[in-house]
Amino acid sequence: xxxxxxxxxxxxxxxxxxxxxxxxxxxxxxxxxxxxxxxxxxxxxxxxxxxxxxxxxxxxxxxxxxxxxxxxxxxxxxxxxxxxxxxxxxxxxxxxxxxxxxxxxxxxxx
Numbered sequence: 001x002x003x004x005x006x007x008x009x010x011x012x013x014x015x016x017x018x019x020x021x022x023x024x025x026x027x028x029x030x031x032x033x034x035x036x037x038x039x040x041x042x043x044x045x046x047x048x049x050x051x052x053x054x055x056x057x058x059x060x061x062x063x064x065x066x067x068x069x070x071x072x073x074x075x076x077x078x079x080x081x082x083x084x085x086x087x088x089x090x091x092x093x094x095x096x097x098x099x100x101x102x103x104x105x106x107x108x109x110x
Contacts, residue, residue, distance in 0.1 A: 022077045029088050035095065038088020041081055048078035 017023050022044075029038040052074035059067050 022080060026080060026084050029084060030091070032095065035088050035092040038092070039085045041088075042085035045078040045081035045085075048074045048081065052078065 017027070025041060025044070028034045029041055052071045055063075055067055055071045055074065059065065059071070
């Protein structure tokens with residue numbers, strides 16, 4: 001039973017990783033070509049915070065309580081983008097340092 005539950009959860013996780021827009025953007029920023037877009041993608045966090053705040057105000061004004069779930073999703077996505085920016089920046093700096101060392105090594109061999 002436990003193995004069935006783990007298999008079910010892992011398939012749902014894989015489905016969300018492949019199909020949800022924020023996960024697709026974050027995955028794209030972790031490619032070599034996309035590393036430079038990690039920090040600008042942090043600006044999407046601002047958009048998600050604003051949307052979350054607007055939804056929270058709407059709930060406070062009398063909207064249905066289930067909209068609080070959308071507020072949580074917006075704040076979770078904002079957190080993902082805020083963390084993704086520095087991570088991709090660090091990876092970009094590391095990759096560029098490796099590329100510089102490789103280029104210097106090639107020039108030394110010539």
